Structure formats: structure tokens, C-alpha cells
Amino acid sequence: MNAPAATQNLIKGATGDWEIVIGMEIHAQVSSQSKLFSGASTAFGGAPNDHVSLVDAAFPGMLPVINAECVAQAVRTGLGLKAQINLKSVFDRKNYFYPDLPQGYQISQFKHPIVGEGEVIVDLLDGRRIVVGIERLHLEQDAGKSVHDLSPGESYVDLNRSGVALMEIVSRPDLRSSEEAKAYVTKLRTILRYLGTCDGDMDKGNLRADVNVSVRRPGEPLGTRCEIKNVNSIRFIGQAIEYEARRQIGILEDGGAIDQETRLYDAGKNETRSMRSKEEAHDYRYFPDPDLLPLTFDQAFVDGLAAELPELPDAKKERFITQYGLSAYDADVLVAERDTADFFEEVARGRDGKAAANWVINELFGRLNKEGHTVSTSPVSAAQLGGIIDLIGEKVISGKIAKDLFEIVWSEGGDPRVLVEERGLKQVTDTGAIEAAVDAIIAGNPDKVEQVKLKPTLLGWFVGQVMKSTGGKANPQAVNDVLKAKLGIE
Amino acid sequence: MTDLTRITVAQARDGLKARTFSATELTQAHLDAIEAAKSLNAYVLVTPEKALEGAKAADARLAAGEAGPLEGIPIGVKDLFATEGVRTTACSRILENFVPSYESTVTANLWRDGAVHLGKLNNDEFAMGSANETSCFGPSVNPWRRTGSEVPLTSGGSSGGSSAAVAAGLCLGATATDTGGSIRQPAAFTGTVGIKPTYGRCSRWGTVAFASSLDQAGVITRTVRDSAILLRSIAGFDPKDSTSADRPVPDYEAAIGRSVKGLKIGIPKEYRVEGLSPEIDALWQRGADWLRDAGAEVVEVSLPHTSYALAVYYIVAPAEASSNLARYDGVRYGVRVPGKDIAELYENTRAAGFGREVKRRILIGTYVLSAGYYDAYYVKAQKIRTLIRQDFENVYASGVDAILTPATPTPAFGIGEKANASPVEMYLNDVFTVTVNMAGLPGLAVPAGLGAEGLPLGLQLIGRPFDEETLFALGEAIEQAAGRLDAPRWWS
Numbered sequence: 010m011n012a013p014a015a016t017q018n019l020i021k022g023a024t025g026d027w028e029i030v031i032g033m034e035i036h037a038q039v040s041s042q043s044k045l046f047s048g049a050s051t052a053f054g055g056a057p058n059d060h061v062s063l064v065d066a067a068f069p070g071m072l073p074v075i076n077a078e079c080v081a082q083a084v085r086t087g088l089g090l091k092a093q094i095n096l097k098s099v100f101d102r103k104n105y106f107y108p109d110l111p112q113g114y115q116i117s118q119f120k121h122p123i124v125g126e127g128e129v130i131v132d133l134l135d136g137r138r139i140v141v142g143i144e145r146l147h148l149e150q151d152a153g154k155s156v157h158d159l160s161p162g163e164s165y166v167d168l169n170r171s172g173v174a175l176m177e178i179v180s181r182p183d184l185r186s187s188e189e190a191k192a193y194v195t196k197l198r199t200i201l202r203y204l205g206t207c208d209g210d211m212d213k214g215n216l217r218a219d220v221n222v223s224v225r226r227p228g229e230p231l232g233t234r235c236e237i238k239n240v241n242s243i244r245f246i247g248q249a250i251e252y253e254a255r256r257q258i259g260i261l262e263d264g265g266a267i268d269q270e271t272r273l274y275d276a277g278k279n280e281t282r283s284m285r286s287k288e289e290a291h292d293y294r295y296f297p298d299p300d301l302l303p304l305t306f307d308q309a310f311v312d313g314l315a316a317e318l319p320e321l322p323d324a325k326k327e328r329f330i331t332q333y334g335l336s337a338y339d340a341d342v343l344v345a346e347r348d349t350a351d352f353f354e355e356v357a358r359g360r361d362g363k364a365a366a367n368w369v370i371n372e373l374f375g376r377l378n379k380e381g382h383t384v385s386t387s388p389v390s391a392a393q394l395g396g397i398i399d400l401i402g403e404k405v406i407s408g409k410i411a412k413d414l415f416e417i418v419w420s421e422g423g424d425p426r427v428l429v430e431e432r433g434l435k436q437v438t439d440t441g442a443i444e445a446a447v448d449a450i451i452a453g454n455p456d457k458v459e460q461v462k463l464k465p466t467l468l469g470w471f472v473g474q475v476m477k478s479t480g481g482k483a484n485p486q487a488v489n490d491v492l493k494a495k496l497g498i499e
Numbered sequence: 500m501t502d503l504t505r506i507t508v509a510q511a512r513d514g515l516k517a518r519t520f521s522a523t524e525l526t527q528a529h530l531d532a533i534e535a536a537k538s539l540n541a542y543v544l545v546t547p548e549k550a551l552e553g554a555k556a557a558d559a560r561l562a563a564g565e566a567g568p569l570e571g572i573p574i575g576v577k578d579l580f581a582t583e584g585v586r587t588t589a590c591s592r593i594l595e596n597f598v599p600s601y602e603s604t605v606t607a608n609l610w611r612d613g614a615v616h617l618g619k620l621n622n623d624e625f626a627m628g629s630a631n632e633t634s635c636f637g638p639s640v641n642p643w644r645r646t647g648s649e650v651p652l653t654s655g656g657s658s659g660g661s662s663a664a665v666a667a668g669l670c671l672g673a674t675a676t677d678t679g680g681s682i683r684q685p686a687a688f689t690g691t692v693g694i695k696p697t698y699g700r701c702s703r704w705g706t707v708a709f710a711s712s713l714d715q716a717g718v719i720t721r722t723v724r725d726s727a728i729l730l731r732s733i734a735g736f737d738p739k740d741s742t743s744a745d746r747p748v749p750d751y752e753a754a755i756g757r758s759v760k761g762l763k764i765g766i767p768k769e770y771r772v773e774g775l776s777p778e779i780d781a782l783w784q785r786g787a788d789w790l791r792d793a794g795a796e797v798v799e800v801s802l803p804h805t806s807y808a809l810a811v812y813y814i815v816a817p818a819e820a821s822s823n824l825a826r827y828d829g830v831r832y833g834v835r836v837p838g839k840d841i842a843e844l845y846e847n848t849r850a851a852g853f854g855r856e857v858k859r860r861i862l863i864g865t866y867v868l869s870a871g872y873y874d875a876y877y878v879k880a881q882k883i884r885t886l887i888r889q890d891f892e893n894v895y896a897s898g899v900d901a902i903l904t905p906a907t908p909t910p911a912f913g914i915g916e917k918a919n920a921s922p923v924e925m926y927l928n929d930v931f932t933v934t935v936n937m938a939g940l941p942g943l944a945v946p947a948g949l950g951a952e953g954l955p956l957g958l959q960l961i962g963r964p965f966d967e968e969t970l971f972a973l974g975e976a977i978e979q980a981a982g983r984l985d986a987p988r989w990w991s
Contacts, residue, residue: 063601067826069594070581070603070705072740102822104868106845113825164841166830294868296877299711299819301741 018185019227022258027224029254030231031190032182035197036175037207038151038215039082045150045174046073046116053213057156057167065172067111072300075100079174080304082206083123083148084314086176089204089321090143092127094311098147100301104294108166109153117177119295122147123304129180130323131196132341133189141193142181151175176207182221182231187250191243194218195345199322203347217241222253224261232257233267237274237281249274253281325350333362342370352384355391360398368394372415393418396425409481410434437483440491443475446483447491450474458496465498503528504668505985508572508725511671515561515571522561522571526554526615529573533617533669535991539640541654541664543578544586545618553615560613567613569732575670577661578619579626580606580716581705585616589707590634591624593827593834593852603705604740605674605716605733612732617670621660624854625824626681626709629928631659632914633856641689641911642667642986646953652911655685661719662689666986672720672729676706678713679812680907680932683944686719687906687957690946690984692974693719694726697965698939699744702737708823710816711742713936722983723945723974727751730967746965754968755975760794762969765899769805770931772908778950779905786903786947786958789980790973800899802890805934807883812933813926814867814880820857821864827852859922888938895963901973904931906944906957935961943970947981955984 019026044051047064064071087094099121102114124146131139153171157164178197184190198209198216209216218241223234237253240246252274257267271290272281297303320328322344329340329350343353343366357365373394377387397414400406406414406429414425414434429435437443450471451458461467468489475488503525506514514520530547550573557571581587581599588594602610610616621639623631630653631638639659641652643666654663658675662685665673675682677695686693694717701716708714718729731752736745766787771780787797829835829848836847853861867876894902908930917925935942941962950956958977962970 066831068599068601068832069587069589069597069707069826070599070703072704074739074741104822104825106825106828108828108830108841111826111831113828114822292870294822294865294870294873296818296822296868296873299742300708 018189020254020258022262024262026227027254027258028227029185029187029250030182030223030225030234031184031186031250032221032234033180033184033190033193034219034221035178035180035194036217036219037086037178037201037209039079039148039174039176040205040207041076041078041082041174043076044172045076045079045148047172049172051173055169057165057169059169061168061171065111065168067113073116073298075301075304076174079148080123080306081314082174083146083176084311085204085318086178086201086206087124087127087146088311088315088318089200089206090124090127090129090146090178092143092146093125095121095123095125096307096311097121097303097305098123099303100148100298101295102298105291107152107155108164109155109168109171111153111168111171115150115152116298116301117149118147121303129193129196129200131189131192132337133192139183139189141183144179144181146176146178149175149177182223187247190220190250191247194243194246196322199345203319203321205319211241211243214241218246220246220249222250222257223267224254224257232261233269235267235269235281236271238271238284240274242276245274245276248276248279249281252279256281319347329362333357333366335362335366339366339370342374346384348384352387352391356395356398358395360395361402364398364402365395368398372412376419388419388422389415393425400425400429404436404484405429406434406436407481407485410436433482435482437479437487440487443479443483443487443491444495446475446478447471447488447495450478451495461496461498468492468496468498471496502668504532506671507722508569508671508720508728509722511572512569512728515557516566518561522554522557522615523551525571526550526573526617529617529668529670532667532991536667536669538990539642539654539663539667539669540637541621541639541660541667541669542575542618543588543590543621543634543636543660546585546616549585550615550617553610557613557615567611569609569729570613571615572613572671573615573617574609574729575617575620575661575664575673576606577622577658577674577676579622579676579707580674581707582606582616582619585619587619587707588635589625590622590636591827591852591854591857592635593848595635595834597833599705601705604702604737605706607705608733608735609674609729614732620658620664620673623657623659623681624857625707625820626657626676626678626714627820627856627860628656629680629684629925630912630914630917631656631685632918633854634659635854638914639663640914642988642990643689643911643954644989651914652954653688653914655688655911657681658685658693658719662686662691662693665689665691665719665721667988667990672718672725674716674733675719676709676714676716677932677936677942678709678715678816679936680929682717682719683906683932683942683957683959684928686944687946687959688911688955690955690957690986691719691721692723692726692946692978693717693944694730694967694970695935695942696730696734696967697744697941698936699742700734700941700965700967702735702740702743704737704739710819711823712819713812713816715936723943723971723978724752724755726943726974727755727971744965749968751967751971754971757968757972758794759790759973759976762790762795762900762973763898764790764795764797764973765800765894765902766797767800767802767805767894767902767904769802770904772930775905775908778910779908779956782947782950782956782958783903783905786977789977790903792980793976795973797903798899800894800897800902802887802894802934804883804886804890808887808934808937809926809930811880811883811887812929812937813863814876815884815937817860817864818868818877819864821861821868824853824857824861856922884937887934891934891938891940891961900963900966901969902961904959904961906931906959910950910952910954910956931959935959940964941967941970943967943974945974945977945981946984947977949984
């Protein structure tokens with residue numbers, strides 16, 4: 010628990026070093042067709058209150074019925090987090106009044122969550138690896154949305170989200186910097202997307218974080234924490250932590266004390282503000298929901314889901330390193346999204362893995378990022394990119410021509426092999442043609458011919474000239490060989 | 500011609516089938532009786548057009564030979580059951596304008612079987628009460644009076660409208676709900692039969708919730724056979740209620756007349772409570788004798804945690820109620836009393852919409868669930884609830900088939916008579932019935948004769964889970980011995 014802090018994580022205050030301690034509660038919307046306890050659609054968008062059943066609006070006599078798919082999704086997620094799956098869990102009512110909470114209580118899991126302890130392995134950019142403990146994952150209902158800006162004297166309520174299933178994933182306070190926190194959320198989101206249990210779309214609010222931040226002197230017990238509610242982008246998570254840590258250090262160094270409270274992050278002003286203090290905290294009066302029996306399933310159900318689980322990022326990364334000989338960094342980049350990894354594997358199938366990774370990461374990703382595309386909307390398909398790599402391997406085209414060819418495929422499409430034929434991009438390996446070109450350059454530059462005998466590095470100039478005169482199509486190795494022979498240098 | 504409002508469901512079924520009378524005639528007779536008995540305040544809403552329309556359709560189906568099991572039987576519905584297009588208030592001001600767009604599963608089952616909907620029956624507000632006095636429509640009145648007295652008596656609660664209507668011939672049978680005795684106590688007070696089936700036997704979907712782990716729908720009728728007939732219709736698995744039982748519904752009527760010979764009947768010694776009237780005690784003894792005469796074996800049994808039941812009930816039920824009633828906030832439906840902000844809107848709406856007893860129970864429930872009190876009250880109550888359930892399990896494990904107790908500690912009392920008493924005195928009405936809800940068991944209240952004041956007295960039979968059939972067989976034996984009770988119709 011009190012492992013020595015990695016020195017790179019310490020931040021300097023006026024009176025010495027401080028360590029930040031961060032724990033997170035991630036609310037991830039379960040990917041499902043219908044809500045946690047009703048048949049209403051979970052589709053995003055739609056007119057206000059379009060996706061609301063009598064259950065969601067808490068009409069008299071309405072009862073919740075658990076959505077089996079949401080249960081399966083929570084179990085899959087638990088398996089993905091290498092966590093304890095609880096064969097029996099209990100839904101509780103969390104009671105409080107708010108207009109976007111029609112029942113007057115949220116159905117959640119308090120004492121007996123569906124998933125217990127697990128872990129997430131996070132590889133950081135600086136090469137360190139941290140293991141973040143997962144305390145629990147539970148299922149709960151999302152609330153609706155209050156709309157305050159439509160009328161000066163009234164608020165409106167949209168219940169489309171009311172009752173949508175959320176997974177609350179609670180980490181241990183194992184994170185020590187904003188970078189670690191961001192990397193953790195990024196990794197968790199990757200795992201959820203691989204599993205298909207949450208789309209991780211933070212813009213739509215489908216993944217939100219409550220961030221618990223405290224500071225302490227290295228080696229000392231945990232300080233008083235503040236909870237920053239509902240942060241909805243990875244960048245903001247980082248900024249909120251930085252601000253909050255600085256704020257707390259400032260208070261402590263001035264001799265003050267931290268009040269345990271709930272705070273909001275204002276991205277516009279880049280600051281956190283107090284929302285409510287511990288004294289104002291709700292008494293939620295949790296008790297088991299008598300409308301629902303305890304949620305039970307057997308180990309066979311869990312095993313069935315485990316058997317169908319896709320390969321997860323950690324395993325895929327290890328495999329990419331061993332199977333394709335990739336660097337850890339390249340493997341990390343490729344496995345970050347399942348689509349990307351799949352694309353890479355399609356390109357790499359039957360080809361040199363390193364070459365495939367280079368092309369995917371350097372050429373394709375660079376271009377995709379520049380144009381705001383993703384692999385799923387890439388104008389160059391895996392088959393086309395593979396075709397280009399094949400042509401290089403077969404020495405049909407040079408690396409340089411390959412880049413030109415990539416441009417043509419990107420903007421015009423087509424089969425790379427056919428394009429090479431049609432446009433005469435084929436590498437010239439015909440020694441006769443190369444010899445003719447070399448002869449012409451030698452004949453036209455007697456002075457350089459004299460100089461190269463004294464200074465062999467000038468050979469590069471001759472190669473460039475030949476390549477230029479052949480429109481880049483000459484095989485560079487062949488040109489080199491012919492030149493050396495004709496100029497008589499070793 | 501027979502008075503069609505004095506016959507039983509079984510007789511009506513036969514008469515309709517034989518075309519002795521039509522469903523329309525039967526329904527009209529009841530509508531007329533309702534009109535003449537307004538002073539009983541049993542109905543809070545009569546739906547004559549809907550009723551006659553239903554009767555006409557029933558007559559058509561009867562003529563076509565397509566009659567359902569309850570074809571043409573006029574039924575009253577406790578106002579706790581949501582009825583599509585028909586105002587449903589739970590007898591609370593907060594829902595005084597609420598017209599559901601949906602039909603409760605229990606009532607939908609009745610209409611599926613051909614029953615005719617006469618209207619909505621009075622009850623205590625949100626079913627919280629034992630004298631129908633907390634209804635926003637005022638109390639229903641018991642058709643029974645003390646001999647030589649005109650003092651209006653309570654028809655019990657919370658299903659006081661149901662019991663009054665059945666006893667007064669304002670319907671052939673009525674739906675009711677029971678959370679701590681709300682079917683059995685009103686039945687006992689009015690000389691009618693009330694069945695609270697096993698928890699999970701009837702769907703709670705579409706029924707306004709009071710305490711979800713205790714609430715169960717049932718019926719009040721004039722005979723045990725009629726209860727068996729109606730229960731078969733309303734019972735059954737409902738995928739919309741996660742606590743409903745997925746098991747077949749037996750033909751309960753087949754249990755009527757089944758021999759009770761050899762059945763072992765338990766008499767729980769702990770139910771001989773202090774203050775039990777000698778009259779009720781004698782009645783209990785008489786009931787045991789009748790069953791013995793019919794061939795049953797009567798044994799004394801022990802339910803040692805009985806004395807805690809009432810206290811535990813008044814923790815568990817308000818706790819659940821405080822949460823169940825949070826939805827009545829004036830935001831989406833029902834009464835809204837505006838305020839300067841949302842908190843004030845809540846306060847104004849709930850202050851104006853809920854009556855005193857409902858507010859009291861919300862406060863009690865909120866208190867016992869609060870941080871710092873939860874373990875001392877709610878958790879402890881749940882533990883004792885488990886012990887109470889185990890008491891019954893132990894008795895049944897020893898070979899007892901059913902348990903016989905009084906239904907209530909006293910006969911019906913005067914309306915308003917307990918108005919100035921402490922709420923606890925009113926709560927004591929439930930002393931024999933709450934244990935059954937705590938354990939989720941079936942309970943049947945059967946009239947067992949008139950007391951010294953000329954008022955009906957009732958016995959209660961408690962069964963094994965899902966063994967309503969044994970209760971009907973035993974109830975029929977008591978009914979045969981005690982004879983049926985018919986209230987003198989002083990109001991018309």
C-alpha cells in the first residue's frame with residue numbers, strides 16, 4: 010500500500026515534495042438494446058422522452074425486471090478485468106429526490122456487487138508498468154437529464170437515459186499522477202471496447218469518471234480526499250487532477266486542512282469547485298430492493314461467457330511481440346483499438362510483420378490522423394496495403410515508388426499490382442536499361458568520374474542521377490552494382 | 500324472482516349458463532343496489548356504462564357458447580389496482596386525477612375470463628389503515644350493526660370498500676390486497692370470506708405498491724367456493740413481476756368439499772394474547788371443534804417469535820413504503836402543488852397530497868432506514884422476520900397441515916371510535932394477520948358466527964406455501980358448520 014513513490018511522480022511544493030493519490034469510479038454505459046429493468050430502447054438521440062416506458066417513468070404499480078443481456082455484459086467485463094464474479098448479488102435502492110430520478114430511488118448494488126476484485130495492467134509511455142487494483146464492479150440505473158435553459162422559470166426533464174444500465178467500476182487508490190490516471194482510463198476503455206460491453210464514447214457521456222484525489226508527503230498515510238464528479242474526457246481528467254492536487258498542496262502548505270467534499274470540474278475555467286461538503290452529503294437509505302430477487306446464476310453461465318471472450322489487449326500485445334517480432338511500443342499502438350489490431354493482422358497475414366507494422370503505423374495512421382479517418386473508414390484497405398507491401402518484397406517497386414503508389418491508392422483506389430503495370434511504375438531491374446542510363450551519366454560528367462576515383466562517397470551522386478533519369482524505377486541495388494563496375498571502384 | 504344481489508358467484512355462473520337471467524340483468528341489479536347503498540361509501544367510482552357494456556359482451560359470448568370461466572360475473576375492484584382508462588387513486592388525494600393507461604395483471608385476468616367491472620372500491624389511503632378511515636373519500640361503512648344500535652361500524656381496512664360491497668350485495672366478489680391483514684380483517688368484520696394467497700401467487704404488476712415484500716392481491720367473496728373460483732382467475736405467473744411464482748395454478752374449486760379427515764391442524768399457543776376477548780377465544784375453540792368433528796386432528800403448536808411480529812411489521816412495511824411512495828412527487832402525474840423551486844414543489848405536493856397516516860408511515864420508514872438507525876431497526880427487523888418464517892417452517896415440518904387462529908382480536912368497532920387512540924392501538928388489529936405476510940404464507944378468513952353484539956366473527960386458516968387448496972377445503976368445513984351470514988339491509 011505504502012510502496013515508495015516513483016520519484017518521477019512527485020511534485021514539488023514550496024515546502025518539499027508531495028505525492029498525489031488517485032482512485033477512480035468509472036461509470037460505463039452497458040452496450041445493450043434495452044434498459045437495465047425495462048424494455049425501452051437505449052438508442053442515443055431521439056426526441057426527449059421518446060425512449061421511456063411506464064417503468065422508467067415510475068408509474069404506480071410498475072415493477073423492474075432484470076435485463077439478462079446487461080447481466081451478461083457485466084460478467085464479461087468482470088472477466089476482462091480478471092475479477093471475481095459473484096454468482097449471487099443483490100440490487101439495492103439508493104433513495105434520494107431529484108426530478109430526473111422518477112422512482113425517487115436509483116436501483117444499484119451496494120453491499121453485494123456482481124463483480125468483486127480484479128486488476129488492470131497499464132503500460133505507461135515512459136516504459137513503466139503499473140497494476141491498478143479493481144475493488145468492484147456493480148450494475149445500476151442511469152438517471153434522466155434535467156434541462157434548465159429552455160425556460161427562465163422552469164426546468165424540463167428528459168427521461169431517455171433514465172434506467173439505462175451502467176457499470177460502475179471502482180478502482181483502488183493505486184494511481185499516483187494524472188498521467189497514470191489518464192493511461193488507466195484509456196486502458197480500461199480499450200478493454201471495454203474489446204469486450205463490446207461499452208462503446209467508451211465519452212462525448213455521448215457513455216463513459217464518465219468520478220475522480221478521488223488526495224495528496225500526502227511521500228510515505229505518509231493517505232490524506233483527506235475530494236471527489237471530482239462526472240468528468241467526461243480523458244484530457245479533462247488529467248487537467249482536473251493537476252488543478253486539484255495543486256489546490257490541495259496550496260492549502261496544506263499554507264497550514265490549512267482539506268475538507269472532504271464533492272467537487273465539479275469546470276473545463277472552461279480549468280478549475281474545480283465545491284459542489285457539496287461531507288455534512289451536506291445525502292443519506293441514501295440503502296436497502297435491498299424488495300421488487301427484485303437476489304441476482305443468481307451458475308458457474309456454467311460464467312464459463313460459457315468466458316469461452317466466448319475475445320482476445321484481450323494484454324494477450325494480443327504479447328502475441329504481436331512474439332509472433333510478429335514487434336517492439337512493445339508498436340504492439341501497444343496496434344492493440345489500442347480492436348479494429349486497428351484486426352487491420353494490422355490482415356495486412357501482416359503471410360507477410361513480414363515488422364514491415365506490415367511500419368506501414369500501418371507510419372504511413373497509414375499518419376495519413377488517417379491527418380485526414381480525420383479511422384481504420385474502419387480508411388480509403389486504403391488492408392488488402393490494398395498488403396498488396397503494396399508484396400510489391401516491395403518482390404522488388405517490383407522500390408520503397409520510394411511504394412509511397413507514391415500508396416498515394417494513388419489512397420486517392421484513386423484500385424489494385425496496386427494493376428496500377429503498377431498501368432502506370433509503368435515497375436522497378437527497372439533490366440541491366441541493359443540501367444547500363445544505358447549509367448553510360449549516359451558517365452559520358453555527360455567526366456569531371457565527376459575523375460573525382461569519384463579519389464572520393465568514393467561521390468558514388469551516391471551518381472546513384473541519384475541514374476534514379477532521376479529512370480524516374481525512380483531503377484532498382485537501386487542494381488544501379489549501385491553497375492556503377493561500381495563501370496567506374497572501377499570497390 | 501331471486502334477488503340477484505344475494506346469490507353467490509357459483510350460483511350466478513350456473514344461472515347465466517342456464518340463461519335463467521342475463522349478465523345484463525345481473526349487472527343492472529348490482530348497479531341499482533350500488534345506487535341504493537351510497538351511504539355505505541363502498542364505491543369511490545362506479546362505472547355503469549363500462550359495466551353494462553361488459554355485460555352485453557358477456558351475454559353475447561354466453562349466447563355464442565364462448566363463455567369464459569367468469570363470464571358475466573359483476574366484480575368490484577379495490578382502488579389500488581390500476582384500471583385502464585378508469586381513475587385509480589389508491590384513495591389518496593395525491594392521485595385524485597390519475598387515470599392509468601394500463602390495466603393491472605390481476606384485473607386483466609378477471610376481464611380475460613369474462614368478469615364485468617362495476618367500479619372502484621374504497622380503501623385506506625395507499626392501503627395504510629385498519630378501518631378504512633384514512634381514505635381521502637372518507638370511511639366505508641359496515642353493513643353490519645350491533646343489535647339494536649345504529650352506530651355506524653367500520654368495515655375494516657384497508658380493503659374496507661371490498662368487504663362492505665361484498666357483504667352488502669354490491670358485487671358478487673371483489674379484488675383486494677393484503678399487506679398485514681388488509682383482506683382478512685375486513686372480511687372478518689363483515690361476515691365475508693377473504694383469501695390472501697401465498698406471496699408470489701398473484702402478480703403485483705399494476706397494483707399500487709405499499710410494501711413490496713408483503714403486498715399480495717386476493718379476493719373477498721361471500722363463500723369459500725367463490726374465493727376459490729375467483730382466485731383461480733387472478734393467480735398465475737407474470738413475467739412482469741420478478742417476485743411472481745412460475746408454477747401452475749390449480750383448480751382451487753376442486754378442493755371445495757375435499758375431505759379434511761386426517762389433516763393436522765395447529766393451534767398456536769402464542770396467539771392466546773392478552774386482551775383477547777372471551778368471545779373470540781370461545782369462537783376459536785368452537786372452530787377447532789368443528790374441524791375435529793370433520794375428522795381433522797387438532798394439536799397445539801408453538802410459534803415462539805409471534806410477539807415480535809407487530810413491531811417488526813411496523814418497521815419493514817413503513818421502510819418499504821417510504822421508498823415506494825417517493826415517486827409521488829408531483830413531477831410526472833398526479834397532483835402537483837407548485838413552489839418556488841423543486842424542493843418546495845416536492846414539499847407542497849406531498850404535504851397536500853398525503854394524509855396523516857401515510858405521512859406518519861413515510862416518516863417512520865425514513866427514520867428506520869437512516870444512517871445510524873438502519874442496523875438497529877431495519878436489519879434487526881429482517882433477522883426477526885427470518886425467525887418468524889422459521890417458526891412456521893418448523894411447525895409445518897412437524898407434519899401440521901394448517902394453522903387455525905382468530906382473524907381479529909375483536910369484532911368490528913365504531914367508525915371514529917379509535918380516532919383519539921394511539922396509532923398503536925389501531926395497529927393491534929393486525930396482531931393475528933401480520934405474521935402470515937411476514938412469512939409469505941397463504942391465509943384465509945372465514946366467518947364463524949355472530950358474537951354477543953350480533954356482529955360477525957371470523958377465523959383464520961394459515962397454510963403451507965402455495966397450499967391454498969387445503970385452506971379452501973378446511974374453510975369450506977368451517978363454513979358448513981357455521982353457516983353463511985347475511986347482513987340485514989337497513990340502508991335501502
